[in-house]
Amino acid sequence: MDVSGLEITGGVPLRGEICIQGSKNAALPILAACILGEGICEIENCPRIDDVADTLAIMQRLGCRIRRSGDTVRVDASGVDRFETGGEETARIRSSVLFLGALLGRMRKAVLPLPGGCAIGARPIDQHIAALRQLGARFFLEEKVTADAGALKGGRVRLAMPSVGATENAILAAVTAPGETLISPAAREPEIDELCAFLNGRGAQIMRTEEGGIRIVGVRRLGGTRYRVGPDRIVAGTYLLAAAATRGQIEIPEFPHQELGALLALLRRMGVTVVCGERALCLSADRPIRAVPYLETAPYPGFPTDLQSPLMAVLCRARGESCICETIFESRFRTVPQLQKMGAKIQTDSRCAVIKGIPALTSASLTSPDLRGGAALVIAALQANGSSVIQNTRYIARGYEDICRDLGRLGAKIRWIEEE
Ligand code: EPZ
Numbered sequence: 001m002d003v004s005g006l007e008i009t010g011g012v013p014l015r016g017e018i019c020i021q022g023s024k025n026a027a028l029p030i031l032a033a034c035i036l037g038e039g040i041c042e043i044e045n046c047p048r049i050d051d052v053a054d055t056l057a058i059m060q061r062l063g064c065r066i067r068r069s070g071d072t073v074r075v076d077a078s079g080v081d082r083f084e085t086g087g088e089e090t091a092r093i094r095s096s097v098l099f100l101g102a103l104l105g106r107m108r109k110a111v112l113p114l115p116g117g118c119a120i121g122a123r124p125i126d127q128h129i130a131a132l133r134q135l136g137a138r139f140f141l142e143e144k145v146t147a148d149a150g151a152l153k154g155g156r157v158r159l160a161m162p163s164v165g166a167t168e169n170a171i172l173a174a175v176t177a178p179g180e181t182l183i184s185p186a187a188r189e190p191e192i193d194e195l196c197a198f199l200n201g202r203g204a205q206i207m208r209t210e211e212g213g214i215r216i217v218g219v220r221r222l223g224g225t226r227y228r229v230g231p232d233r234i235v236a237g238t239y240l241l242a243a244a245a246t247r248g249q250i251e252i253p254e255f256p257h258q259e260l261g262a263l264l265a266l267l268r269r270m271g272v273t274v275v276c277g278e279r280a281l282c283l284s285a286d287r288p289i290r291a292v293p294y295l296e297t298a299p300y301p302g303f304p305t306d307l308q309s310p311l312m313a314v315l316c317r318a319r320g321e322s323c324i325c326e327t328i329f330e331s332r333f334r335t336v337p338q339l340q341k342m343g344a345k346i347q348t349d350s351r352c353a354v355i356k357g358i359p360a361l362t363s364a365s366l367t368s369p370d371l372r373g374g375a376a377l378v379i380a381a382l383q384a385n386g387s388s389v390i391q392n393t394r395y396i397a398r399g400y401e402d403i404c405r406d407l408g409r410l411g412a413k414i415r416w417i418e419e420e
Pocket residue numbers: 024025028094095118121122123124125126127128129161162163164165166189234305306328329330371372399
């Protein structure tokens with residue numbers, strides 16, 4: 001079905017149980033890692049999202065044989081015989097940069113256009129290049145990124161900051177490089193632990209160190225494996241915030257709640273009841289939401305930048321004045337003008353947004369500026385008086401399998417608008 005947008009009628013408290021799709025930011029590096037070595041890999045609970053579809057298209061062009069049945073993707077990388085990704089998919093998604101490390105690890109050579117992704121900042125790849133250079137890769141940067149590594153060699157990889165993608169790229173290149181590699185500071189996001197678990201299941205030797213680094217002992221080859229991707233913590237966090245915004249009550253079964261520690265602690269400070277039970281994570285927002293006097297986004301385990309826009313949508317109707325400072329990306333407030341169209345009282349400077357809570361938001365015709373900004377507009381529309389329409393929902397489809405299906409299951413009045 002070709003859709004031109006979403007129509008949402010606000011005012012309905014979300015209620016019920018919701019299962020969460022597989023993690024986008026775990027599945028993407030794991031798929032890139034499938035091209036390391038010739039074994040067959042079966043990735044279960046792989047989310048059906050556009051970024052995964054684009055990644056699979058890149059893998060097929062490199063020579064992988066891909067078979068998808070339900071939520072399982074089967075990858076046979078024995079036929080990988082190319083080192084140039086090409087294609088518009090590479091320029092569309094940020095995670096295509098991970099093919100740098102994966103192709104150096106497999107082919108000892110890589111040629112990629114500069115990666116794409118949501119316009120939330122400059123998103124340079126200097127740390128990726130610095131990390132791979134420290135493993136012996138040489139780079140030639142014209143309009144494309146060309147890298148070759150006659151002989152990748154394990155060693156010390158120093159990062160200037162705990163970049164998620166640069167940590168992943170260093171792991172992908174080091175895992176079959178002879179010798180021992182120490183990456184630090186290494187990003188601590190759970191998605192990196194999933195990548196390491198997947199690779200260790202193939203025979204790699206990767207472990208986290210006490211000092212917050214990642215140690216790798218290079219192995220000669222990797223076998224196949226079957227791996228089940230964990231649930232997406234950002235999708236789960238989005239739905240928890242949507243339930244809080246609509247004063248609802250939801251349950252998320254079988255969810256590793258420790259992955260959302262910072263969000264759950266914040267929700268409790270906002271007056272939301274959160275219970276981490278054996279079977280499920282339960283949220284109930286039956287009281288007015290309190291404002292958040294000051295919050296900074298931070299690398300894991302801090303408050304995730306990917307939930308900053310969804311949180312802002314909730315704070316538009318909180319009691320009092322909130323301040324959120326975005327420390328990870330330099331232009332991640334692109335949802336603000338759209339929220340202001342709904343009556344939200346928000347002022348921003350380069351890094352911080354001050355949100356004055358108001359009693360009600362007004363429905364409007366909205367345009368999604370990026371993936372998580374689109375999710376934030378959905379949360380705003382769910383609590384607004386009247387019906388809102390959100391265009392550019394293709395951004396949302398990059399990370400959410402079917403936000404309409406999921407929120408509809410929780411009672412939301414939401415539908416896709418079909419393309420005329
Ligand atoms: C990953 O992006 C995620 N994407 C992002 O999720 C997430 O917001 C981000 O990590 C932070 O958690 C995927 O995993 C596919 P970074 P990544 O390298 O790897 C700067 C979503 O909505 N930087 O940790 O690109 C960079 O500009 C997406 O699902 C450099 O300066 O994040 C940013 O300011 C959005 N040079 C900061 O570091 C570099 O070489 C963090 O970036 C690399 C990064």
